[in-house]
Amino acid sequence: METTKYAKINKSVFWGSVIICLLFFGPMILLQESAQELVGKIMYAVTHGTDWMWEIVVFGAVLFSLWLAFGPYGRVKLGGPNDKPEFSTFTWFAMMFCGGSGAGLIYWGILEPIYYLKWPPFWAAEGSAQAAQWALSYGIFHWGVSAWATFVIPAVGFSYMFYVRKRPYLYPSYACRGILGDRVDGWLGRAIDLIMVVGMVGGVATSLGLILPMIANIGATYFGLEDTLGVRLAVAAVFTCLYGYSCYKGLYAGIAKISGYNMWLILGLLLFVLLAGPTIFMFSLFFDNIGVLLNNFLRMSFYTDPISKSGFPQDWTVFYWAWWFAWATYMGLFATRISRGRTIKELVLNMLFTATAGCALFYLTFGSYTVDLIINQGVDLIGILQASGGPAVITYLLNTLPMASIAIPIFLIVMLVSQVTAVDSVSYTIAAMSCTEIRDTQEPPKWSRIFWSFMLFFCTSALFLVGGLKVVQLASILTAFPVAIITVMLAISLVKWLNKDFGEKVKPQKLTLDSKSEEQNA
Secondary structure (H helix, E strand, O other): OOOOOEOOEOHHHHHHHHHHHHHHHHHHHHHOOHHHHHHHHHHHHHHHHHHHHHHHHHHHHHHHHHHHHHOOOOOEEOOOOOOOOOOOHHHHHHHHHHHHHOOHHHHHHHHHHHHHHHOOOOOOOOOOHHHHHHHOHHHHHHHOHHHHHHHHHHHHHHHHHHHHOOOOOOOHHHHOHHHHHHHHHOHHHHHHHHHHHHHHHHHHHHHHHHHHHHHHHHHHHHOOOOOOHHHHHHHHHHHHHHHHHHHHOOHHHHHHHHHHHHHHHHHHHHHHHHHHOOHHHHHHHHHHHHHHHHHHHHHHHOOOOOOOOOOHHHHHHHHHHHHHHHHHHHHHHHHHHHOOOOEHHHHHHHHHHHHHHHHHHHHHHHHHHHHHHHHOOOOOHHHHHHHHOHHHHHHHHHHOOOOHHHHHHHHHHHHHHHHHHHHHHHHHHHHHHOEOOOOOOOEOOHHHHHHHHHHHHHHHHHHHHHOOHHHHHHHHHHHHHHHHHHHHHHHHHHHHHHHHHHOOOOOOOOEOHHHHHHHHHO
16 A cells, blocks of 8 residues: 555544643633632642652663563564664664753753752751752752653653554554554544644643743843843744754654764853852762762652651652653653664663753753852852742853853854753644654654644643733643553553563573564564
């Protein structure tokens, strides 16, 4: 049967997800300021009522990921016996790291330590030495092993389905076939795909709702302009055109080269900040915080604070875990596209530990530099944060660096490239998930890629107009809630497939279905 270049749209998934996005984000544009009070109430009810659930699911994902890597199926190869990795190890890591972190890591790498110094966890006093011990450790915790473990389940599940079971569709519903059977071919499968699409839209809109105001503020200050809502919407529109055009041209294959260049830019930027700042203090603070993190990992993983009700775990940890689940489907599909020929163990360890180390570097540099400005230099970044918001803090911090006139444009380039490559891939992936079937030689229609690019702009604009961190956090939690449930189903399905295909057979070499079949026939 002849395969056309472009796949056909799945009308139920496409229009269903469009309608849900409009119903969720549309009222924000219409109500704007009047929606803030309602958002605050919903946010409190959701986070305080489900905090324990998010923490259990994420910690379970960590244990499940370690079992995948070091259990009996860690040597299962994602591909046939002769399949080799398509990318070098550095390029593979760069694509994984840039795709999973984006510009958000730079944003929070600077701002999180300020929040933790002002409003520290575990009843530490504001601005105290105890608060400083959590300033980096909690940021690394939120961007570390636990965060990437939420990506592991869809990454391994989709990769196993695509490369081992040879199902060239890459739909979340197909990955649940091991537990739901043929029911994924009907309305249940379409509902799963629809939920995953909406979750991805919510996750991307949340990311852009945080990052684009920062880019607008830094750029406006650098060029002597006033940072207004109009400037932010203009930046969002230009950004949308950039990644929309990239998505339209099908530059997905170019992400490897772009990510590689961006990785070198990031490393150069981090090295510059490390050498420009108080290097000895930065290393000392970083390793002190690493010790605090390792010593308190379990406590941080299950911290809900039900007695004093500080709201810290709900505002931060619950928000982050929901945000990661909202991104999990995209990262699973993205990791699948770049991981042919790797073993399950290689994929898991790259996501859990190599990517975590990359994230930790941002807190070593930007995070430690921020703490030094507050604790040792007496800079009132907390006051700037309370008076003008996060973007103004980042603008101020960048201007304290030597050669700021050169460092700031480089910083903006890194931010734009990081976010464009990530969102470009997400738009393409959402368009692909909105199709009936996509084989390995097909692409989603160009018009659908453009449509989803501007749908993301619409949802991001809604967050701009309402404003406030609570709105951004609520968008992640509500859209990610059903995604977390489906991810658990995907994990169960994966275990059933592994048991069925390989049983308890463990060999010292890489395991593939083809080699297993040959042994059985012999």
